Amino acid sequence: MRALHVTAGRLCAWALSAFALVACRGKHGHDTPPTPPPKHAEQVQIEPRSDMLPAYPCSGCHADRKPRPEKYVLKEFHEVRNHEFSHGEDAFWCYQCHSIKNIDKLVTSTGELVSFDEAYRLCTACHGDKLKDWRAGMHGLVVGNWNGEKRKKSCPACHDPHDPRYPSLKPEKPPAPSKGLKAF
Amino acid sequence: MKKSLPMFREPDACSCDEHGHDHDHGDHDESRRGFLKLAAGAATALAATSCGTKPDFDALLQKHYKVMTDEEKKKVFARLEERTRAITGVKVHITDPQPMDGVHFAYALNLSQCNGNRRCVEACARENNLPNDPEIRYIRVIEVDNGSQHLEKGTVHYNPEKVPQKGKFYLPVQCHQCDNAPCVRACPTKATWKEPDGIVVVDYNWCIGCRYCQAACPYHARRFNWVAPSIEPERINPNQGYLSNQIRPVGVVEKCTFCLHRTRNGRYPACYEACPTGARKFGNLADPESEVRKIVENKRVWILKEELGTEPRFFYFYG
Numbered sequence: 001m002r003a004l005h006v007t008a009g010r011l012c013a014w015a016l017s018a019f020a021l022v023a024c025r026g027k028h029g030h031d032t033p034p035t036p037p038p039k040h041a042e043q044v045q046i047e048p049r050s051d052m053l054p055a056y057p058c059s060g061c062h063a064d065r066k067p068r069p070e071k072y073v074l075k076e077f078h079e080v081r082n083h084e085f086s087h088g089e090d091a092f093w094c095y096q097c098h099s100i101k102n103i104d105k106l107v108t109s110t111g112e113l114v115s116f117d118e119a120y121r122l123c124t125a126c127h128g129d130k131l132k133d134w135r136a137g138m139h140g141l142v143v144g145n146w147n148g149e150k151r152k153k154s155c156p157a158c159h160d161p162h163d164p165r166y167p168s169l170k171p172e173k174p175p176a177p178s179k180g181l182k183a184f
Numbered sequence: 185m186k187k188s189l190p191m192f193r194e195p196d197a198c199s200c201d202e203h204g205h206d207h208d209h210g211d212h213d214e215s216r217r218g219f220l221k222l223a224a225g226a227a228t229a230l231a232a233t234s235c236g237t238k239p240d241f242d243a244l245l246q247k248h249y250k251v252m253t254d255e256e257k258k259k260v261f262a263r264l265e266e267r268t269r270a271i272t273g274v275k276v277h278i279t280d281p282q283p284m285d286g287v288h289f290a291y292a293l294n295l296s297q298c299n300g301n302r303r304c305v306e307a308c309a310r311e312n313n314l315p316n317d318p319e320i321r322y323i324r325v326i327e328v329d330n331g332s333q334h335l336e337k338g339t340v341h342y343n344p345e346k347v348p349q350k351g352k353f354y355l356p357v358q359c360h361q362c363d364n365a366p367c368v369r370a371c372p373t374k375a376t377w378k379e380p381d382g383i384v385v386v387d388y389n390w391c392i393g394c395r396y397c398q399a400a401c402p403y404h405a406r407r408f409n410w411v412a413p414s415i416e417p418e419r420i421n422p423n424q425g426y427l428s429n430q431i432r433p434v435g436v437v438e439k440c441t442f443c444l445h446r447t448r449n450g451r452y453p454a455c456y457e458a459c460p461t462g463a464r465k466f467g468n469l470a471d472p473e474s475e476v477r478k479i480v481e482n483k484r485v486w487i488l489k490e491e492l493g494t495e496p497r498f499f500y501f502y503g
Contacts, residue, residue: 133503137475138483139294141462146474147287147450158462166461168346172302175340176319 044142045151048117056116062103069100086163097122097161123155130155240267248374249387249427260389261426268420268431276422278430281448283381289442290382290469292479292499293356297463300325300347300354307458308358311443312429313421315413322407322440323358323455358455359384359405359440360488360496367439370400376437382469382497383444385427391436398437402489403496406439442466469497 050056071093074085085092099107106114106122114121124131133139134152141157144150158166242263247256261278268276305323314320328338330351338355348354365384368376375390376397398406412434424430425445432438443453447466456464467474476499479485485499 136478136482138465138479138503139462141460142465142475143457144452145450146447146452146467147284153462158460166297166299168348169299169301169460170345171300171343171347172306174302174343175305175321175324177341 044137045149046117046120047143047151047153047157049119049154049156050116053116056104058098058103067095067100067103069095086165087161117154119161120155123159123161243389243433246389248390250377257426264426264430272415272417272420274417274420274422276420276424276431278424278426279445280426281445283379283383283448286468286470287381288469288497289361289447290467290476290480290497290499291361291442292465292476292483292485292501294463294465294503295353295355295500296502297461298325298354298356298459299461299463300327300342300349300352301460303458303460304356304455304464307454308440310419311421311446311454312440313413313415313419313424313431315415317414318410320407320409320413320438322405323356324404325354325356327352327354329353355500357403357405357488358498359442360403360494360498361442363495363497364493366400366402366492366494367397367406370396372396379427379444381448383442384439385441385444386437386439387427388430388432388436388438393435393437395437402492402494406437408437409434 055061074094095107097106099105099113101107102113104116106116106119108114108122109125120131120134124134130139134155137152140155141153142150143153155161160167242260246252246260249257252260257280261280265276265278268274302325305321305325308314308322309316309320312322314322324340326335326338326340327342327349328335330353335355342349342352361378361382361384363378363382365378368378368384371377372394373390373392375388375392376384376386378384393408395408398408409432413432415431420431421429423445425441428441428444443451443455447453452466456466465475465479467476469477469480471477479501480499483501483503485501487496487499
């Protein structure tokens, strides 16, 4: 019987505090959003990349070239990238990611062929923490509209897989120095 | 020659050379001074009429934005459009997009990704019709030493060949659209207020230019128009909002409005679109699926000068 009393008492207290909370919320209108947010076409597209690659399809040149399965320093015909390979130290080489069977495709560690448009699947095999953030829109570029159609950029849009650090840029001009009221 | 836009105080801003203003050359005789004053007054009055720019009584008698009817607003916008066209020859379109129900705008900025390239600063200037001389910019990017939070020891004037510099990080600051905005409370004429979607706006017509708000803002987010802004006609953005990027008159305070003429139409702000690194995130905090909401829920976000209780809508995070 006593337990019942206690429970009823607690229930009363809870109801009272809940009421107080609601009343308080009502007073400060801005605490609660007045109506549910507008629904937007949330289907976020991932921007395809193969159209942007200057030399794609790779088979254009590679169709009549024999693949060299051993590790070597690539020097010819890839001038578009005029920098050193710096990713994963010595662990990586061409056919780690590019398919040796079909040069127009990438290959995952399980041997699955993946198109260049889905390159993020390769990247995130190692960088799983970034995958979570990128999926949620917390990492990476999202273009379009915040309320409407939006497109997500894939990893290689910013990070060249052969040299993933974001390139340094020339900054825009600094603000004009404040030298008193010269404008008068 | 750059054409300026004298809006309220035409006689002062008149650029005609033939109406040179008289000056007192050190003679302190009271009667002579009085005469000169009169003469100067007459000269300015003459200047005003002969320049074709008479004092704008419609602007003087304009009501506060919040009490204007749609009809009155339409007239005001038409008058402002005509004025810009008459002075610069540019046809602009002034709109007044309204806040959307259930939308609470917020900004999140990833400091791990920002590399201080200032693309946002310049894109903002172009979008919002900010003058170059004297220069007004809404966004300041502070370069700070890694491992410290000493913003006062940082600089906004960094100008290396390439950014990011070693051992530095970059912290862009703009209006934080505070929920408890000190600038709004400081305004004696209620010319600035917080909109239901969280954006703090200024009615440029009601601003008297006392600059109390500028002094009250702890983020140095407000700018004052010391002279009539001079913008090259080819730089004028014709897509203007009455409460945001319409060309401001001399003697009023202005600020970042999260580009409300864009964002209230579902678009991203100009600074967001200009950022090449993806450091900037913008969206509706009330939408559980939005990027900013996910960031605020999942990342360790922090705000500037939290101890002041301003409750900003602008979050910083690493990741």
